[in-house]
Structures are given as C-alpha cells and as structure tokens.
Amino acid sequence: MANDNNRFQAIIAHCKEYGFIFPSSEIYDGLSAVYDYGQNGSELKKNIRDYWWKSMTQLHDNIVGIDAAIFMHPTTWKASGHVDNFSDPMIDNKDSKKRYRVDHLIEAHADLLKEKGEAGAKEAEQLLAEMDALLAKEDYAGLKQLIDDNKIKCSVSGTVNWTDIRQFNLMFSTEFGATASSEDADSKVYLRPETAQGIFVNFLNVQKTGRMKIPFGIAQIGKAFRNEIVARQFIFRMREFEQMEMQFFVRPGTEGEWYKFWKEERLKWHLSLGIDPSKYRYHDHIKLAHYAKEACDIEFEFPMGFREVEGIHSRSDFDLSQHQQYSKKKMQYFDNDLDANGKPFGNYIPYVIETSIGLDRMFLLIMSNAYTEEDLSTPEKADSRVVLKFPAKLAPIKLAVLPLLKKDGLPEIAREIMNSCKGSFRCFYEEKDAIGKRYRRMDALGTPFCVTVDHQTKEDNTVTVRHRDSMQQERIPISAIKAMVEAQL
Numbered sequence: 001m002a003n004d005n006n007r008f009q010a011i012i013a014h015c016k017e018y019g020f021i022f023p024s025s026e027i028y029d030g031l032s033a034v035y036d037y038g039q040n041g042s043e044l045k046k047n048i049r050d051y052w053w054k055s056m057t058q059l060h061d062n063i064v065g066i067d068a069a070i071f072m073h074p075t076t077w078k079a080s081g082h083v084d085n086f087s088d089p090m091i092d093n094k095d096s097k098k099r100y101r102v103d104h105l106i107e108a109h110a111d112l113l114k115e116k117g118e119a120g121a122k123e124a125e126q127l128l129a130e131m132d133a134l135l136a137k138e139d140y141a142g143l144k145q146l147i148d149d150n151k152i153k154c155s156v157s158g159t160v161n162w163t164d165i166r167q168f169n170l171m172f173s174t175e176f177g178a179t180a181s182s183e184d185a186d187s188k189v190y191l192r193p194e195t196a197q198g199i200f201v202n203f204l205n206v207q208k209t210g211r212m213k214i215p216f217g218i219a220q221i222g223k224a225f226r227n228e229i230v231a232r233q234f235i236f237r238m239r240e241f242e243q244m245e246m247q248f249f250v251r252p253g254t255e256g257e258w259y260k261f262w263k264e265e266r267l268k269w270h271l272s273l274g275i276d277p278s279k280y281r282y283h284d285h286i287k288l289a290h291y292a293k294e295a296c297d298i299e300f301e302f303p304m305g306f307r308e309v310e311g312i313h314s315r316s317d318f319d320l321s322q323h324q325q326y327s328k329k330k331m332q333y334f335d336n337d338l339d340a341n342g343k344p345f346g347n348y349i350p351y352v353i354e355t356s357i358g359l360d361r362m363f364l365l366i367m368s369n370a371y372t373e374e375d376l377s378t379p380e381k382a383d384s385r386v387v388l389k390f391p392a393k394l395a396p397i398k399l400a401v402l403p404l405l406k407k408d409g410l411p412e413i414a415r416e417i418m419n420s421c422k423g424s425f426r427c428f429y430e431e432k433d434a435i436g437k438r439y440r441r442m443d444a445l446g447t448p449f450c451v452t453v454d455h456q457t458k459e460d461n462t463v464t465v466r467h468r469d470s471m472q473q474e475r476i477p478i479s480a481i482k483a484m485v486e487a488q489l
C-alpha cells in the first residue's frame with residue numbers, strides 16, 4: 001500500500017498551522033510523543049468522542065457509561081497481569097544509547113531491504129517470518145542472533161554494537177501520598193495503561209445499582225498512559241492518549257455470537273461516517289493471549305499504510321476471575337433466566353467482549369481521510385486548495401457567517417444570523433480579507449457551509465451559501481439556514 005510520507009508530513013504541518021494539534025510544551029522544544037489539541041483540534045476530538053459515546057450509550061439501551069479515576073489500587077495491575085506482562089522486548093545501541101523496540105528495529109531493516117527490489121523483498125519476507133516465529137516463542141537470544149546475523153545497524157550511530165534484549169514495562173509509575181517513600185511499596189501507583197480495568201473493578205457496582213441484566217455493557221472514555229519505547233508517527237503512537245472502551249458482559253457459551261456481533265457492529269460505526277469501505281479491513285489475530293478466545297483489529301489505510309485503529313477481543317472471564325482472586329470479593333452474577341431444562345442459569349462469572357479504540361488514533365483517521373489537496377488551475381491561472389472533507393457532524397465549525405463588506409449594515413445582519421444559529425451548532429464569524437480568501441480558510445478548517453451576507457440580502461433577506469466540497473453556491477433565505485445545517489448533523 002502507498003506509504004505516502006509526504007502526505008503524512010503535510011497533514012502534520014496542516015494540523016499545526018490551523019490550530020488542530022501542537023507539540024506539547026513546544027516553547028521548551030516539545031515532549032516526545034505528547035501532543036496538545038488546539039482550538040479546532042479539541043472541537044474535532046470532542047465531536048468524535050461524543051459520536052462514539054452517543055452510539056454506545058444512547059443507541060444501545062443495555063450499555064451504560066462510567067468515568068473511573070486514572071489512579072487505581074496498585075493490586076489492580078497485579079491482577080490484570082500488567083505488572084508482570086505489559087512489556088515489550090527492547091534493545092539498546094551501545095554507541096548511540098538509542099533504545100529500540102526489537103520488532104520495530106527488524107521491521108525497519110525489512111523496509112530497507114524491500115527498497116532493493118524483488119530479491120530484497122523476498123529476503124525481507126523471510127526475515128519478518130523468522131522474527132514472528134521467535135517473538136511467538138519469546139526467544140530473545142534467537143532474536144538477538146537474528147539482529148546480529150543480518151548486521152542490522154542503529155540509524156543514529158550506524159553501528160551494530162547492541163546490548164542483549166530485555167523486557168521493558170510500559171507502565172508509568174509514581175508515588176502516592178505525602179509520606180510516600182521508596183521503601184513503602186504500597187505508595188507506588190501507576191498511571192493506567194488502559195481504561196478497561198476501571199470498568200472491571202466497577203462491574204458489580206454498576207450491575208447492582210443499575211439493575212443491569214446480562215447481556216449488558218459498560219463504556220468508558222478516558223486517558224491512558226504507556227511509556228512507548230518507539231514513540232513516533234505523530235498521534236498514532238503517544239505516551240499519553242485517550243481510549244474509548246466498552247466491555248460487554250455475556251453468559252458463558254454465548255461469547256462467540258457476541259464477538260461476531262461486535263466485530264460487525266464496530267465496523268458499521270466506522271462506515272456510518274461515510275468513509276470508503278475499501279480503506280478498512282479486519283486483521284484476525286493468530287497469536288492470542290492465553291486467556292483470549294478470539295481477537296481482531298479493525299485496520300485503516302493511514303498514510304503510512306494499513307494500521308490498527310480498534311481492537312475487538314473476546315476475553316473470556318479472565319479479568320473478572322483475576323479480580324475475584326486478588327480482591328477475594330465475588331465477581332459473580334446471578335442469572336435467573338431459565339436454561340433448556342427449565343432451571344435458572346444461576347451464578348457465574350460473566351464472559352467479556354471488549355471493543356477498544358484510541359480516540360487520538362481515530363482523530364488521525366478522520367484527519368487523514370479528510371485531508372485533500374485539490375488542483376483548481378484553469379488555462380488562465382494556476383490555483384489549488386487544501387480542504388478537510390470532514391463528515392459535517394464531526395466538523396469543528398459547522399457554519400461560517402461572512403459579511404461581504406465591513407460596512408453598509410452587512411456585519412449587523414451577519415451578527416443576527418450568528419445569534420440565531422450559535423445556540424444550535426458551532427458558528428464562526430469573519431469579516432477580514434477578500435471573500436475568496438475567507439472561503440479557502442474555512443476549507444482548510446473543514447467548515448461544511450459558508451454563508452455570505454451582501455447587498456442583495458438587505459433587499460430580499462437571502463444569502464449566498466457556499467458548499468465546501470463542491471464549492472457550489474446557491475441563494476437561500478436567511479430563515480432556511482439553520483434547517484439546512486441541521487439536516488447534515
């Protein structure tokens with residue numbers, strides 16, 4: 001697939017220039033893999049978040065939402081397996097001191113081989129197959145040998161002077177409370193690396209207080225933190241990011257059909273945004289976590305190729321059983337529905353289907369899908385524009401109101417239009433610069449509608465509407481503006 005680095009760089013630059021995303025604490029040269037959302041980015045992000053939240057909690061009457069704390073009791077992460085297992089194999093170059101994730105180092109070498117034509121591509125394929133086999137066996141000595149045998153170099157020092165491979169835990173930890181000391185093991189807390197555990201530990205609270213009946217789901221949106229070793233690719237892989245997760249609790253034995261349901265349902269959600277289906281594909285996991293029954297990723301064709309945007313996992317009763325064991329609190333549900341023999345199903349620990357999507361990654365998806373460079377040249381004049389073709393419901397600004405001139409009462413009429421619409425959706429007022437320039441600026445922000453107030457407006461109460469994607473213009477009454485925009489939301 002097209003690995004379009006120029007396009008990716010253009011998107012990153014556009015995000016900064018138009019107030020979508022800035023490097024974190026940029027005046028101090030930024031912080032690696034941490035980003036801030038600007039005035040337009042935070043609106044777009046909020047709209048994606050709301051769209052997910054509404055589709056989960058409002059459109060499914062058996063799913064409720066919670067908002068758990070980022071800090072959790074440290075035993076949570078023992079029980080979940082994150083303290084012992086949430087790690088990536090990594091290797092350091094002794095000369096440059098640069099640290100690499102082993103699979104990323106080998107993959108980068110394979111990419112270089114592929115550039116060498118057919119023979120190189122074959123070699124790359126074999127290298128990746130060997131890597132997969134060794135990773136599956138967690139054979140780190142074998143992986144080190146593979147790096148040595150292929151003379152894989154560090155991109156900074158250019159040498160092959162490597163340390164042994166070690167596991168590196170991805171969780172951030174910090175001290176808790178004023179009296180915390182390093183001897184006090186209880187004072188160590190983690191920044192959650194996923195939001196899911198906040199749902200599992202609240203399973204009974206929600207089930208009981210909400211009188212939820214299986215099957216039901218609990219959704220949550222919130223920050224997660226991972227000390228990613230190789231944190232590049234803009235907001236694709238961040239150290240602080242946001243997840244939108246839903247755990248769906250089902251009766252054991254029904255997990256297969258619910259997994260299939262959520263796998264299809266989640267892809268439908270993506271397609272409901274009007275995105276070309278050929279840009280999506282499923283990637284079924286072959287290597288499963290020991291507790292997992294089935295798992296797949298929904299992949300999207302980002303500028304750097306097909307990559308995971310969302311995971312759907314059939315997790316058995318692993319998490320709730322672990323929390324039951326570590327907390328010594330029963331995590332059971334009493335099911336009084338009747339089985340085939342007319343007996344209640346009784347007590348059991350529910351099975352779980354998880355859907356987990358990164359909000360920032362979804363933002364990148366929407367941005368890269370929307371970003372369009374158009375050549376508008378005519379024989380007379382060279383011209384082009386950059387337009388963000390966001391679905392109207394996600395666009396940060398829905399309507400721009402533009403008086404043609406800064407006089408003759410036109411700004412006053414434009415302000416009135418603003419006032420009548422801004423309670424319903426986000427509007428933007430602009431009177432500076434020529435109208436063509438203002439349209440282009442709105443294109444670059446992805447605003448689906450611009451209305452221009454001109455002298456004719458004073459005579460017949462109509463305005464010119466200019467549509468972002470087609471650039472078509474039409475005349476409509478002021479009284480029809482609001483309904484026109486709302487019809488697209």
Ligand code: ATP
Nearest residue numbers: 226228236237238241308309310311356357358361
């Ligand atoms: P990857 O293989 O890309 O590291 P993962 O399989 O570890 O991802 P999960 O733990 O399943 O990811 O997390 C669910 C979702 O959270 C991912 O599909 C992705 O959208 C998002 N996500 C995970 N890690 C990051 C990150 N470092 N930055 C941004 N989003 C992330």
